[in-house]
Amino acid sequence: MVLPRDFDDAHARADSLSLRTSIGVGGRPRYLFEPESEEGCREVVRLCRASGVPLHVLGGGCNLLVTDGEIEGAVIATRNLKHFRVFDDRVEVGAGYGFPALVRKAIDLGIPGLPGCPGIPGSVGGVVFMNAGGRFGSVADALSEVSGLDHEGNVFRRFIQPGDLGYRSSPFAGCLVTGAVFRRDPAQTPEMGQALHRKAMTWKRDTQPLAARSAGCIFKNPPGPYSAGWLIEQADLKGLRIGGAMVSTQHANFIVNTGEASAKDVWSLIMLIQAEVKQRHGVDLELEVQTWA
């Protein structure tokens, strides 16, 4: 099959995803597109669909595990979708806008929940897709609207309803998120936001390996009283290594890249953890990280 010329440029631009994922592993896609507008994204989705080329969406690459070697098909990166518009009652942000920067601005802008999300890396699109957050706040606290493209390249705009966002889940699987709207609450003062931010940051620094290269929590917390981190620690797996991948000694639900880890090292460690936790506790740990095989 002869692909349109745009694919030649996208091939030339494709670099290793180990440079674009927070855990620092992953191979090179055949094609990489980095559009600067929703319309540009739409063209890429339609082009790939018409050419039968599978398309992966890359946000901040922070909750993602990509295979080694060449990645089949194309990648569309959203990092150039960076608009940021402030209104009296809301803030509109592009999917490629950095979430840590939004969290800092949320303190003065009175966006509920977000000041309680320091130390969560990634892009706005990624955190919306994953409904990121934790005990001090989450995306769901303030998200009111999401815009994007469905798998056919049709533009959509969805007003968030109660029940749309679950534990690390959103209704946007198979879609490309291009932007989000967060509400502002006049009752939330900068002092309140600052206090929440400080408290959450202190707690995060004490409990998570923020400076290490990782993909965040690897597994979802299973139903029941015990967290994935607790189950892994109780199975004596903290510090366990395969190649360059290691179970964090600080928080057992993180796998850190100690240097030259490959995706194969990380995968092998994941499978070992799952087997050990199943044997010791009878619990099946489900992946939280997104994976591209």
Ligand code: EPU
């Ligand atoms: N624990 C251990 N050993 C560990 C880690 C944790 O015993 O190595 C225990 C803790 O002592 C605590 C319990 O497990 O009693 C829960 O741990 P923690 O409070 O650290 O929270 P978590 O459930 O492990 C979740 C999210 C994090 C989020 C934190 C903070 C998941 C899978 N993880 O972690 O999100 O930052 O709460 O709110 O839901 C992520 O999703 O990538 C992530 C980092």
